[in-house]
Amino acid sequence: MSAPQPLPDADLLAPDKPATEPARTRRVPAFLRRPGGALGALWLVVVVVGSLTAPLWVPYDVTTQDLANRLALPSADHLLGTDPLGRDLLSRIATAGSLPLLSSALMLVVAFAIGLPLALVAAERPGRTERFISRATEVLLALPATVLLLAVIGIVGNEIPLVMAVFGVLLSAAVYRVMLGVAQSVRQRLYVDAARVDGLGSLRVNVRHVLPAMGTVIAVQGAQLFGIGILVVAGLAFLGFGPGEPAPSWGFMINDASSHLFDGPWLLVPSGLVLALTVVAANELADALAARGGAGAKRRSRKQVRAAAAAAAAAQGESGSEQDAVAQPVPDDAVLAVRDLRVSVVGGPDLVTGVSLTVRRGTVLGLVGESGCGKSMTARSLLGLLPDGVAVSGGSIIFQGTDLVGRPEKELRGYRGSRIALISQEPMVALDPAFSIAAQLTGPIRRHRGVGRGEARTIAAELLRNVGIVDADRILRSYPHQLSGGMAQRVCIALALTGEPDLLVADEPTTALDVTVQAEILSLLRALVRDTGLSVVLVTHDLGVVADLCDDVAVMYAGEVVEAGATAGVLDEPRHPYTMALLGADPHVPDGEPVPERLASIAGTVPSPGTWPEGCRFAGRCLFATDACRTPFPTVPAHGGGLVRCVRVEDLALHQISWTPEEAGAETATTAGGAR
């Protein structure tokens, strides 16, 4: 395919809403704008810096005793007073801080170094891998941590950093559990799909897109566990496990103070307060980080997360393919030929069955139908991007002569982005909020086209101009949240074009946009097809969009194609009652035709997967259904090369019956044994 040419009217397409200039100055992080977060962070910085640099500034040696000055209250000589041996409390507290702080940090590193990668792997591989890791971590969680720590101390002695590293291993199971939930949720985001479409490998998807989105949760967990670690070290020292006298430790100092509650009550205050404040500060910081993460999540709440897959067994559904009357040959100019496709929940019901589609070079195929008919599942199977737990269980997807079904993920990556690209219905969530538009465009351009940074930026600007963005340089500097919906969708289309694909899968690309912007995006797609020879599979609810943009159309109902053919033929002379009903319920009226007084309606809802009836799946809602519709039957040819899946097709055509309440009433009155 040749590179997209600039659209003739590109410069006339002004941005639908000006984007604000990117922020040029670095602002204070949101968590530091909360008093708890700011004070917590400040206290932790003071304690960490103060403890680690203690040997440089403490006024007294921690072992120097002054028995004449024991249990002294704060004074100019001893700012925090002295202990029962007259040693300076400030010097001892500051010096003792480094052990709990460093041991906690070590514990954190160990816990996250084990728990986080395991969570990423498990989130990426639901099923056996995830189950195995989860069971193993459950075993780890079931171990009695205190007994184990005491056993470790028995073996290694008072090596607190080593003991805390072992504690980190135990904690990694808890870290894994929290991180798994987050990673699973992040992996459902459209921009992660987009990155996979773009051909990024698993490591890069995780590092570039999944991990940054988990940043807040990691920080919150880290801050909380850090506080817990400090308490554990202090607790061990309180019990006598830790640096022995005369070396100072927070836990031992509290223990010491507890035996002088009556003769020196002040002794408990400095050490107890520093320990308590440090733990509270870590928790306050965690709260502030969590609140900031919540705000971020709210900002991105337009994202629709698909339900997680129910089963993860590896069994494939039975083939059970339907033998259609029309064995559809693959035309020479076909870019894509889907034959008898079946998509199923693994170990569960079929979501799509017997779907056959053909997309010719430089044409647009519309997939239309009510919500839940299987349009998205069909479209996503073309890219190998089905949700976790859903898989292609039969049929073939022949793209430019190669059957993609059953190909390993690595091979599919070579197709995604460079040969088959995706535009999703939610442009805002298809773009990663953490990266500028320039970064999101130049990365794939460099990968797909093997060019340097400078040239990639030039190509990115050209692509933006090709999709009708006038001020490409400003948009390149912007971040997704600074774009309007229409502008973001243009950027997504430019992103889809970075690999110069031959086939574009557009899953309801205009649903989230307002009407005027929808028209602009459709005109942009039309121009791209016309000027570049791109082929498009367009998923839509809207018959107006089909009429406007599509050369061919496939009408889907309850997981199967019920009517397909050239758009003009199907829309002008619908043969299947469901197509008739959709057209009768469509509020768009062609120019010059009278506006109907009343739109037709379709009673009931699409049956869910697993509850499809025998025979015609539309029979339960069809005004013209008879007993003959209750038994399975094949499709029949229609629209010169298309097909229709209705046993009464000849009958209905003969009587010129259409889906209006009046016609239906007359028809049903004469239909002996008609069942609805």
Ligand SMILES: Nc1ncnc2c1ncn2[C@@H]1O[C@H](COP(=O)(O)OP(=O)(O)OP(=O)(O)O)[C@@H](O)[C@H]1O
């Ligand atoms: N992750 C999933 N696991 C199991 N079933 C699913 C999953 N996602 C969707 N389904 C089911 O698959 C069927 C087809 O869904 P699909 O999203 O393809 O429909 P659609 O026609 O594209 O609808 P819409 O226009 O609302 O997106 C529906 O019954 C839906 O409930």
